Every structure is written in C-alpha cells, then in structure tokens.
Amino acid sequence: MLPLIKRDITLALRSGGGFGLALAFFLILILFVxxxxxxxxxxxxxxxxxxLWIGALLSCLLSLDRIFQLDAEDGTLDALATAPIPLxxxxxxxxxxxxxxxxxxxxxxxxxxxYLLGLPSTGYLWLIAxxxxxxxxxxxxxxxxxxxxxxxxxxxxxxxLLVLPLYIPTLILGAQTxxxxxxxxxxxxxxxxxAGLTLLTVALxxxxxxxxxxxxxx
Amino acid sequence: xxxxxNITAQRGPRAILQNVSFSLAAGDCLILRxxxxxxxxxxxxxxxxxxxxxxxxxNVNPEDIVYTAHLDAVKPQLTVAENIVFWHGIYQxxxxxTLKRFNLTDLAQRDAATLSAGQKRxxxxxxxxxSGCKIWLxxxxxxxxxxxxxxxxxxxxxxxxxxxxxxxxxxxxxxxLPNAQTLDITQFAPTETHADPFLEGSF
Numbered sequence: 276m277l278p279l280i281k282r283d284i285t286l287a288l289r290s291g292g293g294f295g296l297a298l299a300f301f302l303i304l305i306l307f308v309x310x311x312x313x314x315x316x317x318x319x320x321x322x323x324x325x326x327l328w329i330g331a332l333l334s335c336l337l338s339l340d341r342i343f344q345l346d347a348e349d350g351t352l353d354a355l356a357t358a359p360i361p362l363x364x365x366x367x368x369x370x371x372x373x374x375x376x377x378x379x380x381x382x383x384x385x386x387x388x389x390y391l392l393g394l395p396s397t398g399y400l401w402l403i404a405x406x407x408x409x410x411x412x413x414x415x416x417x418x419x420x421x422x423x424x425x426x427x428x429x430x431x432x433x434x435x436l437l438v439l440p441l442y443i444p445t446l447i448l449g450a451q452t453x454x455x456x457x458x459x460x461x462x463x464x465x466x467x468x469x470a471g472l473t474l475l476t477v478a479l480x481x482x483x484x485x486x487x488x489x490x491x492x493x
Numbered sequence: 494x495x496x497x498x499n500i501t502a503q504r505g506p507r508a509i510l511q512n513v514s515f516s517l518a519a520g521d522c523l524i525l526r527x528x529x530x531x532x533x534x535x536x537x538x539x540x541x542x543x544x545x546x547x548x549x550x551x552n553v554n555p556e557d558i559v560y561t562a563h564l565d566a567v568k569p570q571l572t573v574a575e576n577i578v579f580w581h582g583i584y585q586x587x588x589x590x591t592l593k594r595f596n597l598t599d600l601a602q603r604d605a606a607t608l609s610a611g612q613k614r615x616x617x618x619x620x621x622x623x624s625g626c627k628i629w630l631x632x633x634x635x636x637x638x639x640x641x642x643x644x645x646x647x648x649x650x651x652x653x654x655x656x657x658x659x660x661x662x663x664x665x666x667x668x669x670l671p672n673a674q675t676l677d678i679t680q681f682a683p684t685e686t687h688a689d690p691f692l693e694g695s696f
Binding site: 281282286289290291348349355358359493 | 503505541542543544555556558559560561562563564565566567568569570571575578579581582583584585617620624
C-alpha cells in the first residue's frame with residue numbers, strides 16, 4: 276500500500292496532477308464570499324463555519340474523478356487488480372493519498388481563510404480539528420463514488436450527484452462543531468460524533484469500494 | 494499447476510467461450526489463436542481473475558499470475574525508472590536487471606510520456622520480470638515492437654518457460670517459441686444462444 280500512496284502523491288504533485296486545483300478553488304471561493312455577502316463582519320463571522328465547510332467539501336469534490344479514472348484509462352487499474360495487493364488495500368491507499376493531497380492542504384489553508392472571514396478566535400482549534408477529521412471521511416466516501424463510476428466515461432457529474440448526499444452528515448457535524456465553539460457551547464460531543472462517523476466510514480467503505488471495483492472490472 | 498476445467502468466459506451478460514479446458518505444467522507455453530473478436534482477451538481476463546467464470550473452475554494460485562493487457566499500465570508523468578520502482582514496490586520484489594533485460598537502460602531517466610509506442614510496450618512488459626510471478630498471461634505482447642525486440646522478447650519468454658514458468662499468450666504474429674502448444678479458441682464458441690427477448694438487439 277505504501278508504494279501506491281507514495282506514487283499517487285508524486286503524481287498529484289507532477290504536472291496535470293491537480294494538487295493545487297482543490298486548494299486554489301477553496302481560496303477563490305472563500306475570497307469571493309465577502310464580495311457577495313458584503314463587508315459586514317458580524318454576519319461574516321456568523322456564516323464563516325458553514326462557508327468554510329461547504330468550501331472544503333466542494334473543493335474535495337473537484338479531484339474525486341481522478342482517483343480511479345486515470346488508472347483505469349492507462350491499464351494500471353487492471354494491473355493493480357491482478358497484483359498481489361487486495362482491492363480493499365488498493366481502495367484504502369487511494370483514499371488515503373487523496374486525503375493527503377486534498378484534505379490536509381485544505382485543513383491547513385482553512386485557518387488563514389477563517390481569519391479573512393473574521394472567525395472568532397475560539398473557533399480555530401475546532402475548525403482545524405473538525406476539518407482534519409471530516410475531510411478524511413469525505414475522501415473515503417468520494418473514493419467509493421469514484422469506484423462506482425470508474426467504468427463510465429466522463430462520469431464526473433454522476434459522481435458528484437452520487438457522493439453529495441453522502442456528504443450531508445459530515446457537513447452538518449463538521450460545521451456544527453465550529454458553530455458551537457464560537458457560540459460558547461461545548462463542541463466536544465459534535466466532534467466526537469464526527470470522529471465516530473469518520474471511523475465508521477474508514478472501516479466499512481473500503482469493502483464496499485472493492486466490491487464496486489470488482490463489478491466494474493468485469 | 495494451472496488447470497482450467499470447462500469454464501464459461503463472459504463479457505458482460507454474454508457468454509463468449511464455453512467449455513474451455515486445458516492443463517499446463519511448469520515449463521509449458523500456450524498460444525491462443527483466433528480471429529478478432531473470438532474471445533482471446535475475454536479468456537485471458539477470466540484466467541487473470543478480473544471477471545470470474547460463470548461456470549467451471551480454474552485451479553491456480555492467483556498470486557502466481559501476472560497479466561499484461563493491451564494497455565501498458567505505464568504512468569506518463571513518471572520516469573521509466575520510477576515506473577519500475579513503483580511496480581517493484583507493489584510486487585515487493587528486489588530491484589534487479591530489469592532495465593537491461595528490456596533494453597531500457599538508456600531511457601531510465603526519460604519521462605514515460607516521451608517514449609515511443611514500442612518503448613512504452615517494453616516498459617509495460619518489464620512488469621512481467623519485476624513481478625517474479627510464475628504464470629504470465631500476455632495479451633498481444635508484441636504489438637508495436639520491432640523485429641529485433643520481438644525476437645528478444647521471445648527469448649525472454651523461452652527463458653521464463655525453461656526455468657519452470659508458464660505462459661499463456663494471445664498473438665497474431667508468429668513468435669519463435671520452439672516448445673509452444675497452440676490452442677485454437679474458435680472451437681469453444683458457444684453453440685446455443687440464450688434466447689432472452691429483452692436482451693435481443695442490445696449488443
């Protein structure tokens with residue numbers, strides 16, 4: 276699994292890899308919010324958790340169709356499926372690499388962008404914690420969607436429609452964690468629920484994804 | 494060591510080959526013959542475990558199998574050496590003389606995107622050597638190779654079989670393999686077609 280994660284990170288950093296794509300989209304989206312909503316600092320601070328979470332979620336979505344599609348197109352997926360590496364391991368490695376190249380940079384970038392939106396200081400720790408945990412579940416769910424649509428040419432739109440509903444619980448729990456923190460409520464319970472959801476996703480999704488891959492390879 | 498008993502190979506909902514049986518021992522090389530569309534790729538994909546047979550059984554350890562398809566499984570953004578290191582990592586084998594055997598030493602630092610079709614094919618075939626697997630399933634391995642490299646690849650295949658390996662090759666070109674058996678797969682074409690009024694005309 277490690278060589279696969281390493282290769283996926285290298286590919287993401289090389290030309291056309293799309294590493295910067297999600298990050299740039301996130302930056303632009305958040306920078307545009309004050310233009311659209313107006314320079315009302317109180318309003319911006321109130322909506323900041325939701326905007327940051329939706330921004331991260333949509334940016335995550337951008338690079339999902341690359342997870343398996345490129346490997347399927349050049350025959351690597353067939354070769355990997357016949358190699359002595361279980362499909363669940365392949366799926367886990369793919370999702371992990373996606374998180375490292377997408378979720379992790381988004382998490383790091385969220386703090387300065389939160390400052391830009393005037394997020395109150397009590398929220399930063401929770402924003403970073405909730406995004407670090409939550410984007411992992413976004414990557415795994417997205418990888419499942421990519422596994423289901425791998426046989427379809429230009430399946431990007433279908434992939435989004437398939438995956439977005441699955442993102443709802445993560446979005447609610449993630450944004451709520453930050454909102455509760457800035458409102459002075461205790462966010463620990465929401466964050467614990469989010470972590471539980473992520474653990475469940477990480478534990479079960481690779482099996483579902485491997486079944487989807489197997490069906491698509493036929 | 495590699496026995497196939499009465500398998501039915503499917504492509505989607507359609508049976509392409511029926512009652513395919515053969516048995517190969519260490520050192521055997523089997524060449525699959527048949528016109529375009531007769532099911533050579535389908536049979537190889539079934540043997541490789543990518544699409545399980547709908548009937549019959551295959552007795553083989555899947556970990557012994559390495560399969561090369563029409564596509565080379567080469568990453569254009571990586572250099573030749575990086576591609577090779579990656580597959581060594583996946584198969585967990587030690588680095589060896591792969592570059593030399595497939596005549597890729599001079600190309601090691603080139604991006605795979607800049608390779609010619611024949612060079613890319615050689616890099617794709619190098620995975621056979623990297624894997625260290627006993628059973629090679631090859632789908633048209635010599636496409637895009639020039640005459641010298643076809644001969645060189647035939648030598649690699651012969652060496653592999655001589656050292657106790659097994660190869661199943663689908664090819665249209667004559668490969669100079671002295672001890673190869675030939676299997677004409679047109680004899681396995683299904684006799685009766687399943688009459689399903691809902692599927693009629695859908696492919």
